[in-house]
Each structure stands twice: as structure tokens, then as C-alpha cells.
Amino acid sequence: MPSITPGTVVIGQSGGPTAVINQTLIGVAKACLQRPETFTRVLGAVHGVNGIMKGEFIDFGAEDPANLEVVAGTPSSALKSVRRKASKEDCEQIFARFRENNVRAFFYIGGNDTAETTHIIDEMAKASGYDLACFHCPKTIDNDLRVTDHCPGYGSAAKFVAQAFMGDNLDNRSLSGIKVNIVMGRNAGWLTAAAALARILPQDGPHLIYCPEADFSLEAFCTDAEAVYRQLGRCVIAVSEGIHGPGGKEIIDAKEVDSHGNKQLSGSGALGDFLADTLKAHLAKVMPDKKHRVRADTFGYLQRCFPGVVSETDAREARLAGVAAVEAVLRGERSGSIAFKRLDNPYRIECFTTPLATVAKETKPMPRELINAAGNDIVADKLLPYLRPLVGDLPRIGRLAGTKG
């Protein structure tokens, strides 16, 4: 196998932050710093490709090694992030900087959009004969990257969602009524589905779970919620921000679109408020004899980088993904994306390299068979064994034996 040309390494972070994205960053940086004969300088690009184009770099060799470990345990992108797909003009600027700094390895940490930019840069390097090792390290709370069994960042966000629903189920049990919680995930229901981990006793919420992989009907939503509410006197509902009707029909209009064409659903309470209002109107019609307490919360940005709510497995695997990318380059691999293969009994993972094209651009939804036929719940027997090892231990919940539910 060809060995890598000695030179500078550039590491970047791109897309939305996660609780463990800096584990991957420090995994790459420390693994490179250990091989100074190959990686002569280890640079971090500030705000991803934007930093490369502007020549805004930090030098990992000048950082305090002990502080790097504190950074690894800190949520959000320590190098700061960017949402930018590299255009042809961007790439020309990028390669000008690469030449200036004799950059021979590029590691880009992010989701499918980040993999796409990495792929574009890799293709351009090959086309122009520029000698560059080019790797994508996975991260996304959405868990929607193709090929890999699961994504670094997902386990910690899933833990946050599970704990949030554990608390909210107890809150709803205490004061009754209907509660709708909107969970992140534009295209995939993985994070919303993690709400199911909050169920301990049979009557625990979430009682209904709506993922974007099943067509959403406002009418069915209302009758589903009404049925649970009539039976238990309460109802907790998990709804993905990405739900839509048949053929992708929007539930409400979303206006903003980012440079990748993603619509802005996060950072607004509109969907939750709309669903709560719709439910209130429905209950006022079908159960007019009493007042109904209906509330909605939109978990928002808290889900993706809440300090102190981190899955230990997720943190360890995120670190590993960074180290594995450097090891792949040292083995002579020239480009790819790091993916996880799951091995069971006991649960463990192996890292492998998959071509950038297999991860770039498109995402992987949750398989429809993990959702029930009615489209209002997950299939616990199939989903929970997949989820539990990624999230790890959850807080212990105690209930008085004399109380019901």
C-alpha cells in the first residue's frame, strides 16, 4: 500500500454540534500528534471550510495536552462549525491554502452534508493530481448516515430525549392532561423513537410516537390521542419535527431554507403549538363537558449538546471514530468515511472504511418495520435492543407501590 506523503494535517468540524463531537476531534488530533514524522503539523480549521478558505487555523501542537482532554469532554464544536457545501470556487481557494501549508491529510467531522463536501474535495484532489488523504468522520444526533450501524452523537442525544420523557411522563402522571413533545430529526425518526426508552411501567408515556417514516394524518393523531386520554386520563406524545403527510405534504409551512436545502424546523415552537391547538379543538368537540389541559414543548437545541447528559458508550465510540480515521490513513488508505459495524453478546463495535460516495448527500431513514402498522408507535422488540447499548444506563425511577400508573 502507498504510504502517506509527510505534511500538514487539517481537521474541521461542520454541521450541527453534538455532545461528543469533540471526542472525535481530539481523537484525530492526538493520534496525529503522536506521529510527527508523518503529520508534521496538526491544524484545526476554524468554522470548517470557511476557516480553510480564510486561512484561519489553530495549531494543536501549541495547545495544552491536558486541556485537550477537557475539550474532548465538552459539547459543541470546539473548532466552531459551518453549514457550507464547497462550490467549485470554494475548492480552488481550499486547494490554494492546502498548497500553501503543504496539507497532505484532511479530516472532516460531520454528517451527510459534511461527507458530501469531503467527497467533493477528494474528487478534486484526485482530478488535479494533488496528493491528499481525505477522510470523513461521522457525527449526527439524527443517526441517519448510511452504511454505519449508528452515528456518534446519537447515543447522547437519545439519552437526553429518554431522560426528558422520563421526567415529562412523571410530570404528566402528576398533573394529567395531554402533552406533546417535538423532537429533532428532519428526515429520520431515530431520535424521536428514543423516547420509548422512557417507558418502564406499562402505563408510562410516551403513549404515542410519530416518526417521519410513516405518513402523518392529523385526524388519526387526534383520535389516537383521544383514545389514550379517555383510557388513562392523560397522554404523552413524541412527535418528530419532520412528520409529513402522504407524498411529503407539509403539516405547516416552514419558510427558511439553509444552503444545503434543509428547511428550518428547529428553533421555533410552531409545529408543537399547532398540534396542541388542533388537539384542544378536537377535544372541545368530542368531550365538550369538561376543560382539557393540552400543552406542547419543543425540545429544540437543548437535545444536541446539553453538558452533563452524555452516553459513555457514545463518548468512547466518538473518540474511536477519530482515531480510526487516522489509523486508516496510516495504513495507506487515501479516502473514505469511518463507519461502525455492530457485534453482539457482548455489544461492541468495529470500525471500517466506506467510500465517501456511500455516505455523502443522501440519508438513511429508520426502516419502516421498526414502526407499527398504525404509524403511531415504534416496534419495541425490534428497536429497543438496538437502542439500549448506545444510550446506556438511565436514572432510576421510583414509584410508591400504593399509587397507580
Next chain:
Amino acid sequence: MPSITPGTVVIGQSGGPTAVINQTLIGVAKACLQRPETFTRVLGAVHGVNGIMKGEFIDFGAEDPANLEVVAGTPSSALKSVRRKASKEDCEQIFARFRENNVRAFFYIGGNDTAETTHIIDEMAKASGYDLACFHCPKTIDNDLRVTDHCPGYGSAAKFVAQAFMGDNLDNRSLSGIKVNIVMGRNAGWLTAAAALARILPQDGPHLIYCPEADFSLEAFCTDAEAVYRQLGRCVIAVSEGIHGPGGKEIIDAKEVDSHGNKQLSGSGALGDFLADTLKAHLAKVMPDKKHRVRADTFGYLQRCFPGVVSETDAREARLAGVAAVEAVLRGERSGSIAFKRLDNPYRIECFTTPLATVAKETKPMPRELINAAGNDIVADKLLPYLRPLVGDLPRIGRLAGTKG
């Protein structure tokens, strides 16, 4: 001092749940179970006064003692809660049940409304010559009870808010733009003010904090945010759900509420969405040359009982408040509310009894002198020494030395 007539104890929980309200419950229950000669039966009323009226009780003597400790560490009201002020007719039903069960001590855990109901029951017992010890144990995430230095439940909710802002500050640092976060607290800014604990470096958010104790002006809000955004390229803002204009004027008028469909402040994203939309429109006017990223999150119910985010001090003190109420009754006191006196160097508290009338009904806002003159920030030197011991340690945040801010 007169000693208490032996008989049954009834314990209840009322109002919104907290992360540590069950510490107080188990504090009362276990202290009573240890004195069977005085407290012949220890009952919990399910859904507070509603449970008393319906005769829905659980028997703490029949509960597994080890499980009681797990319950103590579980958020939300284990006995389930209620929002109900006892009317004259309610009280007649309550006393009928008290007589039936030979109830001689009543402990009611909750906020100012709960203290008011406890006060009503106490007055009625005295007026009718019914021999009853009647105590209120404080709890509220709002920290707005009178007399006491601070309230059990506040420290843990403040810890959640602080951690949420720590993560959100890093998120905003990573992707820029303006972020508005709406924090609970209808009448008092204590919980919103706790966002200030997230500041570690000088450029950390929240950069602006708006509490209900200072009159809110939408115009000043826009120019404040614009100034920070022009200086730092980003801005994180903490806003209390209870903000209002001079004379209590609502921020969102009826028409705007209709377009969002909702008027209540908690369990709706209306205020946050309105503020974000207003900021967007302002920036489009004053900085029309580029697109601006403005987002809002409403922290909602997650703040009040998130499992796993608990202040150790808060948990310990909540337990103490329950035990202190039982000790007061054993000393011969007949009624009151437990309050905390703060002693410093090192920080510690002493419990004392204050008359129910001094805590019932009215709440205590944050003193205006803890807010700056402009009404857009807290006075850190005055507020943080009060706050820090209640919240305790926060997650450690690491940053790369080579990056700014």
C-alpha cells in the same frame, strides 16, 4: 408546650412538580414512621386535597423502605399533584375524612398556593376546635416564596437552566446568530437569572437577561440584541416567560396570540417565536445587507423535573425541610411553614417555622437591585454569591486556546 394528640398523619403534594419534591415527601414520611407512638398511621393523599376528599390514600407503613429512598431520588410528585384552592365546601369534606381517619397532623408540600390551602385548613381546624397540627413544606422552582432564603426545587431547576445555557452558548458560538431562550417563572426572575451561571469567559452568553421585575420594552430588546450581535457576531438571550411592559402590559396582544393560537405562557412557544420574529424583522431593517440567523427555544416543562440533573445541596435541603416540619410538630408547634435561614462561610442553612399567613398567597419577586439599571442583565456581584451554593458544581467546559470567544 402542648404535645400532639397521637393519631394519623396525612401528607400531600400540590402544584407543579420539582426534581426534589419527593425528598421532602420521604423526609416527612420517614420521620413520622420512626415515631409510631405519636404518628399511628402515615398516609399519603393522592392528588393532594382531591385525594383527601375522595379518601384516596396510600399507606407509607405498607411501602418497602428501600424503595422509599428510590422514590426520594425521583423527580415529580410521587403522590401525584393537584392545583386546587380549598373552598369552604372542600374543607367540610376534608374534615369529614380527617375525623373518619383520626387525622392529627397534616403536611402539605408545595408553593404559595399550597401554603394558602394549608392556611385555610389550619384556620378552619382552629375555628371548629379540631385538634390538628398543620404544616406547609416549601417547594417551588420559581424561588418566589416569602420569608425563606430560598426554596427547595429551585437549586435543581437553576442547575438545569445553567447547564442548558452552557451548552447553548457553545452551540451559538459554533454556528453564530441570535438565540432567544424562554425560561419559566411567571412572577419572578430567579430562574431566568440562573442563566448567568453559564458565563465562564467574558464573551460567554447569556449576553442579555430579561426578568419580569424590570419593565420590558420590545424596542430596547431589539437594540440591545443588535448591539451585542454587531460586536460579537452572535448573541444568546435569556428571557423570563413572565416579562411585561410598564403596568403589567402584556408583550403579545390578543391578535398576535391568535396567530400563534395560544395564550398560556408555559407549554407554548408563542412568546419565543414572537420575540425571534420581531428580532428578525428588526435586523432585516437595520442590517439589510446579509441574512440573519435568529432562533428561539422555550425550555418548557423540562426545567422542572429532569431526571439526572439535580443539585445535591437542593436534594439535601429538600429532605431537611420535610424532617424539620415533623420535628416542629414533635416540639409541640401546631402550625406553620418551614423556612430556611442562610449562614455563610461555609454556606449552610438552619430551618425555622414561619406563620402560614406569611407565606400563603403572595409571592416574593427578585429584588430590583439584583437587576442592572437598563433592565437587560443581572448584577453578577450581588446575585452569583447567592446562587452558586444552591446549584453546586457545573460541568467543566474546555475550549481550544487558539480559538476566540
